Amino acid sequence: MKNLEELRRLQEIHAPEQLKERTxxxxxxxxxxxxxxxxxxxxxxxxxxxxxxxxxxxxxxxxxxxxxxxxxxxxxxxxxxxxxxxxxxxxxxxxxxxxxxxxxxxxxxxxxxxxxxxxxxxxxxxxxxxxxxxxxxxxxxxxxxxxxxxxxxxxxxxxxxxxxxxxxxxxxxxxxxxxxxxxxxxxxxxxxxxLTDGSEITLKDLLGENWVEEANTQIKHQMDVHDGASEMKYFTAEEGGFQTVDENTKFYLNEQGQPVVVFEKFEVAPGAMGEPEFTLDLTR
CATH class of the missing domain: 3.30.565.40 (Fervidobacterium nodosum Rt17-B1 like)
Structure with missing residues (x-):
């Protein structure tokens, strides 16, 4: 009899209307x-x-x-x-x-x-x-x-x-x-x-004969300034960080026509620093 009463009670239980609506x-x-x-x-x-x-x-x-x-x-x-x-x-x-x-x-x-x-x-x-x-x-x-x-x-x-x-x-x-x-x-x-002949503009064209030394100097200086003011540092040379620019170094020209060197993520810095960019001064 007790089991029968429990069965009847369970049959009388209905899900609340709000629960049905939400479902x-x-x-x-x-x-x-x-x-x-x-x-x-x-x-x-x-x-x-x-x-x-x-x-x-x-x-x-x-x-x-x-x-x-x-x-x-x-x-x-x-x-x-x-x-x-x-x-x-x-x-x-x-x-x-x-x-x-x-x-x-x-x-x-x-x-x-x-x-x-x-x-x-x-x-x-x-x-x-x-x-x-x-x-x-x-x-x-x-x-x-x-x-x-x-x-x-x-x-x-x-x-x-x-x-x-x-x-x-x-x-x-x-x-x-x-x-x-x-x-x-x-x-x-x-x-x-x-646009006159479709030829590629290089860093050498922009910085002159000593373009490697000039670009390296400016990039390393900007890295040093950053490292002196931030807890997140660029990789050191021993850690596989920046060594030198070369013919394959990526760059574009900004709105002022200055070359902006771009490194890939993790290439010279922790991934949290994204893709570091360095604007090179052509007036130096």
Whole structure:
């Protein structure tokens, strides 16, 4: 009899109405999250088609009409585009990621070699991103994750560029590849070019015959000033830190036309210091 009474009591217990409402709301919210991700994917596909069409029209206008190009050069926000035109702006999806690519083309004399190099580096980064993502996915699945959970991450892979400096004769810009799941996947390339013949501008061109000594002196001085004022220090030479600049040292020209040397993360300093930059004074 006692067991029967307990059974009846249990049957009379009902979940509070608020709990039911909250549970249903949580389920609906989960559905909305999934629906929004699907909507964003569809929207990106539509935008990709539109952007590609706009970029193509812009290129035709610049290449076909010198007057149009000259008009753009007079507009501060668009002046750089008269020299550097985005020839491919594309968004496409893989099974586990969304890839956004904006590839520049340099407009000038004898710039085919540069544009080919840009295209090769972009393709190389896309291939690297695919390999990185495959490795990440394999590790995710090996630790208990599911295909569905990984797909929800919607990894973003981006290749983009930004103009650093431009004049009638010179242009400097950067090309950046990134993956939002890992900050260590960022890659940067810099281009400093003469528009008259497409030739590359070097640190030697800017600093003179003693460019190595001059650049090293300025960089080491700036490091010393920083280390004297901050608890986070640059690596010493014994720790594998900065030794010297060379022909492969990355740099771009800032808005004043000064060279800015850039080191990769962990190259000369702890990762928390990011990618250290050093502006070199050309008036010394």
């Amino acid at each position: 249903l709301a949580a389920i609906e919210q989960g559905k909305e999250v999934i629906d929004m991700k699907q909507l964003r994917r569809k929207t990106r596909r539509r935008i990709a088609t539109a952007v590609t069409g706009v970029a193509a029209c812009f290129i035709v206008a610049v290449n076909a009409s010198p007057a149009f190009a000259l008009g753009l050069a007079d507009i501060p926000a668009l002046g750089a585009l008269a020299r550097i035109v985005c020839v491919r702006s594309d968004i496409y999806e893989t099974a586990d990621s969304t890839v956004t690519v904006s590839v520049p083309e340099v407009q000038g004399e004898q710039t085919d070699r540069v544009n080919q190099l840009i295209d090769e580096q972009v393709k190389a980064y896309e291939a690297k991103a695919a390999a990185d993502l495959a490795e990440y996915k394999a590790a995710f699945l090996a630790t208990g994750g599911t295909e569905e959970e990984f797909a929800v991450k919607d990894i973003q892979v981006k290749v983009d560029y930004d103009v650093k400096y431009q004049s009638d004769a010179v242009v400097s810009f950067g090309l950046t590849g990134s993956q939002d799941w890992n900050a260590n996947t960022v890659e940067r390339h810099y281009y400093n070019l003469r």
